[in-house]
Amino acid sequence: MESRSASAALRRPLYIEGPRGPWTQVRDEVVRSGSALLVAMLDEWPGGGGRPGIDGRADDDGWSTDTGRNGPRLRRLLGGEWPRYAALTNEAIRRRFVASRILLKEAAGAVLGTPAELLELSVTPSGRPYLRGYGQVDITLSHTEEILLVGITTRGVMGVDVEQADRTLVSGQAPPHICTPWEQEYLLSLPEAERGEALVRFWTLKEAYTKAIGQGLRFAFNGFCFGAEDGLPRLLSADGVPRAAGAGEEWSFATHWVRGRHIAAVALYDSGTGGVMEPRRAVLDEAVCRMFGYE
Template sequence: MKPEEKPPTDRFLLHGPVTDGGTMMTPDRVALWWIFLDRIADSDWQTLEAVVSEEERTRSERFHFDRDRQVYIAAHAACRGLLSYCLGGRPQSWRFSVGDHGKPELISPPDGPRMRVNISHTRGLAAVALTVDHDIGIDVEWLQRNAETDKLAKRVFAARECRTLAAAPQARKLETFLSFWTLKEAYVKAIGKGLSQPLDAFSFDLDTLRIDFEDRLADDPAKWRFERYAPGPEHLMALAVRHPEHSRLTIDCMAAPLDYLLAQGG
């Protein structure tokens, strides 16, 4: 969890899973799960694979390394599991389409609310975020990765972000770089443009979590809520939600209940 953040006052995820016909999601709620791969026993992977779709299982086989295949399976199992945990139904029943920039979109029932979901994964960790009708993006990064932070920042960060990074102690360079990176990734994923959106066209303040935009990018900072989390000592996570009254948002987050996920594949 984010060290400086108080626990949510409405821990609605603790009241799940819902029964069929029920829901725990409202337009003012965001549900967030993460799952560490080292918590999954070798004997449980086959069961977890049964939670995802046949297409997702086929796609996972294209990865060369087992760790990449497993984190892909974990991310998509967590996504389907969170949907069923919050909305009811079988995880395998959810269907997705792909947007213009490759962002998966949940196909919601025509007579129901438009559910928005986003997933992210990195070495050892997968995460998923869910809300109703609002643009949402999530990004997770591994703190042990190798990166030439200053050199890369000059290519993709805004000027003030580069100054913040340059002033950071050497021991915190990577953490500072990835704090900016996860926020930027979460935002561009939320708006559905991915890295086709120039990352230097907007900037963040890590203390206030406020976003500011250059003139060439039309967006309103007041409509966005950002959060940062540290689900474990080796990972950083950021969340972006577009909401006209984002101060009303309740964001509940927790480690995915592995027993529940495995039961869905059994």
């Protein structure tokens, strides 16, 4: 059997081409390694790129984005979030909202063996998404205008971030509010043409880490930094010094290129439980599912 180590959980992301999945691959990946990283291109989803639905059908699989008489399955999936969705007026935001909810809930449903429509998505006071009643599964989300990135794990907690590689974060190349003095020195040692991409890589790693700990942008980004060891990012103290042996070993980090234009980062905290080998056994009783019309 393949190792369920934390490093195995940070393998390259799976591409999800639309509401049809492939969700079985997501489930298999989580069973195998304890975690999965998922990427969706928004123009491949309902309403994207001028498409009203998958394969040009306006109500394919019930995922119509019409807020009127169509889209019954979408209404069930969104549940309490339907009024929020119906009130959105910007088409790009509406499309991203729908795609993110389908991606999160269908992926979690596949892992849990539970119909996506029965899962309720909520957020913590810090804005971190979670599934009510399913503490054995942690979820995380990031997006650009073009891409959705979702992480799902049964090993502990996870954070993700994705940015366009050539994004200009600030006018300077080594901003002190983002980088520690050690990182500033490192960036300035690089050829000027490489600094922007390196800064985006630092940024995405820091975003992923602070999302995982539930702090996000409230956490001072210049209070910690990242180096590299054996080709993988490593969390360092603010002065660039590695932590004491054994300290922080429960954390794993990785970055990936997405379609050659974006950088995705993932941070995973392994709680040491080894993950939930059969997460679907810890969910709704089959009789409850049947009561709601799901077999």
